[in-house]
Amino acid sequence: MAWRDGKASARKLVLFMASIVIGIAAVVSIQSFGDNLKKNIGQQSKSLMGADFKIDSRGLPNERVVQIMDSLGGANAKEVNFPSMVAFTNNSSSKLVQIRGIEGGFPFYGEIDTEPKEAALHYQEQGAALVDATVMLQLGVFPGDSIKVGEVVLPIAGAIQSIPGSSSVFSSIAPPVVIPHRFIEESGLIQQGSRLKYEYYFLANSGENLEAMEKALNPMLRTEEADLDTHLSTSRNLGRRYQNFGDFLNLVAFIALLLGCIGIASAIHVYIKGKLPNVAVLKCLGATKRQTFLIYLTQIAAIGLLGGILGTALGLLLQQGFPIILEGLLPVEVQLSWAPQAIFMGLTLGVFMSILFALYPLMGTLYVSPLQALRIGNNNASASTLSGVLVSGGVFVFIFLFSLWLLRDWRDAMGFVAGILTTFAILAAVAHFLMRGIKFYFPSTWSFTARQSLLNLFRPQNQTLILILSIGVGTFLISTLYFTKDLLLAQTSVEKQADSPNIILLDVQSNQREAVSGAIRNKDLSVLDDIPIVTMRIQNLKGTPVNQLRKDTTTQVRRWILNHEFRVTYRDSLTASETLESGVWIKEVAGEEEIPISVSDNFARDAVVGLDDKIIFNVQGVVMKTKVASIRSVDWSRMQPNFTIVFPKGVLESAPQFRVLTTNAPTQAQSANLQRDLVRNFPNISVLDLRQILNVVEGLLNKISWIINFMALFSILTGILVLIGAIRTSKYQRIRESVLLRTLGAKSSQILKINALEYLYLGVLGSLSGILLSLLGSQLLAWYMFDAPFVPSKVPFVVLFPAIVLLVLLIGLLNSRSVILSPPLDVLRKEGGAR
Incomplete structure (x- = not known):
């Protein structure tokens, strides 16, 4: 029965199966490539290090x-x-x-x-x-x-x-x-x-246990400010570094899969509603609830399995292009192979997610009575409500468990699920209030075509909700990418003002200070900063020796605090990138036993210190007692020298030190000329040209954004397939509406305008909602994560918005041709035959 009924109805569901195919292809391609990358890093770990x-x-x-x-x-x-x-x-x-x-x-x-x-x-x-x-x-x-x-x-x-x-x-x-x-x-x-x-x-000697060696020797070496790394630990660390980016892409792909599943749920809802008379007839002939339910469940499972097979095959094909896309970002040359885990996951996801998201509409077959063969009534409301709660709970649990498997941290998984729910809820609310708003504030003075197109947004079996979700989420992903990318680039940009440094001179020795400053001025440039730097290490933290803290496995002090060689400076004022959070800023001291210092907020957090806590430094053999007098927040994204620890004046002037000088070279030619002279006369000085560094950063961001764009495109494709499927699913009803309108005297051109306006509304509302939502999200990122002003990119508004609207309009009209061209008599004959 499932096979016979499915053959007759296959065309109604094939496009929604395609949306599952796209989502699974996205997940499988990323998962398979990630497995291959991890395996290649492990296999080539010795070659990456060059030794055991x-x-x-x-x-x-x-x-x-x-x-x-x-x-x-x-x-x-x-x-x-x-x-x-x-x-x-x-x-x-x-x-x-x-x-x-x-x-x-x-x-x-x-x-x-x-x-x-x-x-x-x-x-x-x-x-x-x-x-x-x-x-x-x-x-x-x-x-x-x-x-x-x-x-x-x-x-x-x-x-x-x-x-x-x-x-x-x-x-x-x-x-x-x-x-x-x-x-x-x-x-x-x-x-x-x-x-x-x-x-x-x-x-290493043959058979030597490198992990045991690392575990035994590293504690001893770290107390001596050294470290042991094996090729195994290096490959693990490298794999984790690339795993984070892979996890993000996996989540983007997973969103595309969720959109496809929502499309499946919407399609099955319309599909099962049309099958209820058939179910009632089957029950009149003696079929049980279980049998009728399993007929359609088998159909959905078969669609999911076929979608899983096709999606997995497409995903394995897509991963072949990843080494080309990621060229320059990967640490190894990746030899691709089939990843069994990714293949199994693709096949399983196809069946499991199709069934899970189709369960609620499928429940409708259980509550159809044989009498409904003569008159279709409403389902048992209480049973449907209970089913909805159980199925919805199962969906959320699955999304959380799958996210947890990808991210390996329950807090990150909860955050992802909360973000997904919030985004979907806002877009669903937009669709809901749109339909309610049209009902209550209907523009009765508009023309017939405009009024009818608005009525289509909340007619029976409308697809307003699913289309706004699909279009909105895809647009949201791509828009957020552009906004965040611009935010990151703005954070690292070098301002054009003459008082903003774009060249930093490192390792200037004290006896070179005047000569280097003179060389800068000889090029008609100004010395913007002349910063003294003294190197030191922590010897004692709040009364506990550092060597003892290194051995203490229960300490909350971060390891870098104990092993780091700090480069500190001394001055009498805060810089533009610093804000005093607590305590008192001390400008200068003379002969105090405990020197008041200022520390950054991240140092205070990682070292677990607060105001008045004692820290003893070893300044190149000289012990120096200090106490925390103030805590500063530092904007580390500012392209200028920033410091974790700052001493007041009057303490470190006689300590062995070197200088950092900065200047601003307005043109690339002036920068190259200055660097050439400095290298010739002062070969020990390192020159950082911030413009060159930013070109590298921008190039990396562009490459990464292209990859994320590529993955976000899966969501757009899924949305397009859901759009096409939604139109085809409700095609017969639209033909009936077209016949009625023609019978009442409407022309084909009017019906075409009605459909065009409907899809124009959906395209504008869906894409605009996604862009505005991403605008809000990016603004929150700018406030809470980057603490920076946010200037939105024009690309989502100028390029993305009109492109998606036109795409939705074009697809809607192309798929509506048969609605307009269907002869009224054909439909009337079918209606008569049905009776």
């Missing part, structure tokens, strides 16, 4: 760390790396790079991919440098040219295509330059305040 494990330190290893490394058989290779400016002697250009001084056979897994190939094998013995290929292409540098690293000039042996241990994102800002380790000391780049990292690479 490594020990790293921000300073030269002390005697205890050296003893631990000797107990492991000694390092097989070592490296020191740091950011620095370099100059290319052939064209006098300069660039901020990541210097990597390597000694030994690193990498032991994977390879340094260079052009020519032999350059990676012989650069150490030749005393040559390997330079990032993109930098060489941008600056017109070729193998055989020379590079000036500090005081050392080396020939360039080849171009680096890829190298273990380099992040593709960070490499966009500071590309790698590899030189032999023996030239690091000669370069003269290791100065006070240099941000050095020492790394020692090891090969």
